[in-house]
Amino acid sequence: MTLARVFEQLAGAEAPVEFTAYDGSKAGVPGAPIRFDVRSPYAVSYLVNSPGALGLARGYVTGMIDVNGDMIEALTTMQQVLSDVTPRDKARIVAGVLRDPLLRAAMSRRLDPPPQEAPFSRIPSWLRHSKRRDAKAISHHYDVSNTFYEWVLGPSMAYTCACYPEEHSTLEEAQFHKHDLVAKKIGLRPGMRLLDVGCGWGGMVMHAAKEYGVKALGVTLSKQQAEWAQKAIADRGLSDLAEVRHMDYRDVTETGFDAVSSIGLTEHIGKKNLPSYFSFLHGKLKRGGRMLNHTITRPNNLAPPRKENGFINRYVFPDGELEGPGYVQQQMNDAGFEIRHQENLREHYARTLTAWCRNLEEHWDEAVAEVGEGTARVWRVYMAGCVLGFNQNWIQLHQTLGVKLDEDGGSRMPLRPDWGV
Template identity: 40%
Template sequence: MARSATRSFTAELARALPDRPFAVELWDGTRLDPTTGDGGGPVFRLRGPDALAHVLRAPGQLGVGRAYVSGALEVDDLDAVLELLNGWKPAPIDGREQLRLGALAARAVGLRRPPRRPVSELRPRGRRHSVERDARAVRHHYDVSNDFFALFLDASMTYSCAVFSRGATTLEEAQHAKREMVCTKLGLQPGERVLDVGCGWGSFAIHAAREHGARVVGITLSEPQARLARERVAQAGVGDRVEIRVMDYRAIDDGPFDVIASIGMVEHVGNVQIDAYAQQLHRLLRPGGRLLNHGIARLRHTDPEAGPFSERYVFPDAAPLHLSRVLHALERAGFEPHHVEDLRHDYAQTLSHWIANLDGRLDEAVQLAGAERVRVWRLYLRAARNGFRSGFTSIFQVRASRP
């Protein structure tokens, strides 16, 4: 009876998707072959009834994401899946067909308890972009473990877009080029007081202090990140010029600063807070001071801020805004923009290095973060690269000043 149910489901799926450049294999050996191309394409393997049960419980991206993260759904080639999603446009499935598919999927699943959500899923509570909720969201992403990030980042632990377009050939060279480019754009001078918003593991703060003689305050919401950043500051011999704090940007009250660098943090701010973010940076900067805001932005105004997979597993509450929205907030706060540069292709190349590094150390990654998190990160890094390659997202550096 169980085999009959899975066959009925795959037969109905075949009718609903007559042109399909992929294969589907069910846990009992039932298979749906591709109908287009050369018979190749990615293979989706449903390891057990929980794969369908997740989708029945949360139809769409979230249910498929849960099935994948839990291991109930496997794919043989993540890159091929993303390429498929870029180009394949299935015929629409009407409501009746959807009901038939759902009923047959439920029959194939049988009577069973709904599967548990993966433990790595976060459902944020409280007011969106409150200080408390933002702290939980950021920790969900960054507190996997410092050692996990070290598996795929370069030796400087720089977790933002590297710059290859200035001639760098290695990830280390490209990250150094990015940090130096930021300092050059800001015209950083010895003795100037710098605020590093979203300082990560301290790579920019160390660079600005060691190479340019700046005095830097770096802030992060991740305590494990801050601990390692402080160790790295001490090892670099700049402990007298760099202070690392665990602090929300809204809580800083000891300005003014001569320079503010916000590198890879504005994506976490969101549309409801972007004006307050710009106003706070303006308050913290002295008249004549300089700002560099570096962040991911959406390119198309028809696309949503983020999908449910990213919301629950990668960057809860993160919302890459359009460049025009960020500029509008900066101008309303009183900043004068001077220069904008996009680094879309640089970030795609950066992500290719991170993907290769992580894939080369998967066993260590699973030991450090667990199989669920590794599945999330392997998909997330590729999806992010796909966004930059396809023109869904870009990344912009905006240089501005407070007149």
């Protein structure tokens, strides 16, 4: 059985893609916008011996499987054409593959995972989230290359969901609006002190200092992020107000902050640590201080918070865990915060990721030269897959605003939200 025949049995003879294989077989529609190339029989080993979509990802990251065309469109199309394939169909096709001596030999060989796969992502949950492990997990994803991130993220260097104020706003406009939305929600004013945990490349810290005259401290576990941010702060003349430190948020000793922002850190904390995390942030605030938590969530808590064999946990965010928005809010509330506002920005994250995908494609050759083709491929398929995830409500993005009440129960909040849209 040729691989083209296998593809036809899976996707149908008229699937709106082109398929080619190392054995010279072809299927699908010649000249289609999307073309899948299987370059090695060992791709079959990854596909058969790896759980779920992990095998496809391993084949793509190693270059045994290639995708020509827009990756978002490719994943969307394959999701549609393979949606009706049943386990019985898969079993029948595997049986046909086994009749081919070359494919049978390739399938029987167990291949090592690509080097881009985090080797420490599969340990028991009770061993996760020590300071040392968290630093290692963060470094795996964020200490890739500041130059690479500049190409993907653009000038804002903001690696979190943007907020698009208008239908046709640019990525940079949307990232500025996101930082300003956070600043307004937490009520920043000149002379205040802000703690930004998981600050990345310092976007929120610099925004608070420049636009609001706030003395802002940011902390990150990524050494490369901290070095880039400190240089950017100095270059922009903000050193008297803004600071970014390479450290664990748990090691911040200062207290009495007027506001706290957590933009994209909660995903890395772990479910069992959320109570202590929010309690720690609550303890850093003055009475009447506000905390804004901006985090990726899942629509509900019916499934485990992480897929142990999932591509994201193996390649992108080792030890990452997502919770439902209600659970996150409950932990904030139980830590002492009064919840004042919550909103879901999942469509905004789909737009943000689409813009990052476009940036990567525009800098593809430079990105491959900078970080290697395997890592660039990880990013290409990861971001495109997340576009589908946010568009189809597999994952969400919630901003939740809490306040540390006065001793008499006062919130110091306006009667109605004053931060606009």
